[in-house]
Amino acid sequence: MKSLGIILLISGTVTFLYANTPVRSDCLQEEQACVQDLQCNSSYYIFQDCSRGKMSSSRCQNAALVLQQTPLLNCKCQHRMKREDHCLNVYWSVHPVQDDLVFDESPYEESEFENMVTSDYSRVVENDPTLLMDTSNVCLQQANICSSNNKCSRHKTLYASLCSQRNADGSCDRRKCHRHLRNFFDKVSEDFTKRLLFCPCEHSYCAERRRRTIVPECSFEEKSKKNCLQLQHSCVADIVCRSHLADFQKNCYLFDKTSEDCPPDKYGSCLQSYIRMIGTVMTPNYINNSSMDVSLWCTCDGSGNQREDCNMVLGMFTNNRCFKNAIAAEINRYQPQVILPVLPQPNIHVPLISAPVKANDQNSIEVDGSTKVLIHNRNEESYGKRNPSSGVSCPSLALTLLSSPLLLWLLNAFCSL
DSSP: OGGGHHHHHHHHHHHHHHHTOOOOEEHHHHHHHHHTSHHHHHHHHHHHHHHTTOSOHHHHHHHHHHHTTSGGGGEEBOTTOTTHHHHHHHHHHSSOOSOSSOOSSOSBOOOSOOOOOOSHHHHHHHHOGGGGTOOSSHHHHHHHHHHTSHHHHHHHHHHHHHHHOOOTTSOOOHHHHHHHHHHHHHHSOHHHHHHHHSOOOSSHHHHHHHHGGGOHHHHTOOSSOEEHHHHHHHHHTSHHHHHHHHHHHHHTTTTOSSOSSOOGGGHHHHHHHHHHHTTSTTOOEEOOSSSOOEEOSEEOTTOGGGHHHHHHHHHHHHTOHHHHHHHHHHHHHTOOOOOOOOOOOOOOOOOOOOSOEEEEETTEEEETTEEEEEEEOSSOEEESOBOTTTSSBHHHHHHHSOOOHHHHHHHHHHHTO
16 A cells, blocks of 8 residues: 555545546547557556556656546546446546545446436336236335336346355355346336335335345345445455445435535435445345335444444445435335325206396396395395395395295295294
């Protein structure tokens, strides 16, 4: 690590320059441009060795100074791009790891929230509306919907089968299980995958199915829990896991010093970064079927004087307010909608008044040959006499009832009292 002292200092300068450079470029393209330039090519490979601690600090310093003048240090990668692994290798070769615990930048290009909305999910539920009828176990419901789509069913069946297979000693092929888990979440639309991971539950058997979505016996759990720092170091040693971890820390505001929480419009990016952690050596999952708490399968017991660092690794998911709020919002988003039945309107037949009604002047009308005077005051307009004991005008009472000749007769008798 001492041989990298100057490199880390230069890297800080590079990070500053990088943060103030608005234009991003593809690492694969920039590598090709660099190898065609003699000076850049030589410095590039020297700096790669420096990041592994093999070269003297003076040569590393000179190589870093040359690379500062090239676009290579500003390059980024994209999720699901061709040759993604090689692109990530290029990025990390010129961005040596300074701290195993904290990553200030993600190797992935910052973009708008990628919501892979397709018509596949809508088509499935439209073809078979009965899939949405039973809401007692929403996680089972969403599993059935996935099974009704060829692509979702094929990839889910593949990883579930591989992760469920056991060797003679009872172990599973964890690496293969993780690879096909990542493949499932990369290739299947989020319309399906997010509903499987964040289906809302009211009962423990539903939450247990949600917890078992990733076949945790192979992808998550082990016979004994490793120390969380050991798990972290294993992740940093792997290019893919390191990249996804840096992306998660950035998008979930894990070490953001300016805010205690991330805005709701960033929840989608945070959850995408969380999903990409599934299938790595730092795969997180729900820890039980009675809550929405997510954690790593590791412990801080026996950490000694590194207990604080270990707790920070364990708390990346358990104490991350942005991440917790994002999960709660997503689960609430998929709450089943209660559709109230539309009650039929009563078919009431209102008979027409058979007696002729005609207007004599602006203050009176004639009903059955007798004249009723329109009474005007500040608050109401009615016709006929008012019964002072009732406090309700006789015509108003009549209008409340069904109009018929019999009711008009009763009205005249009541008003004459």
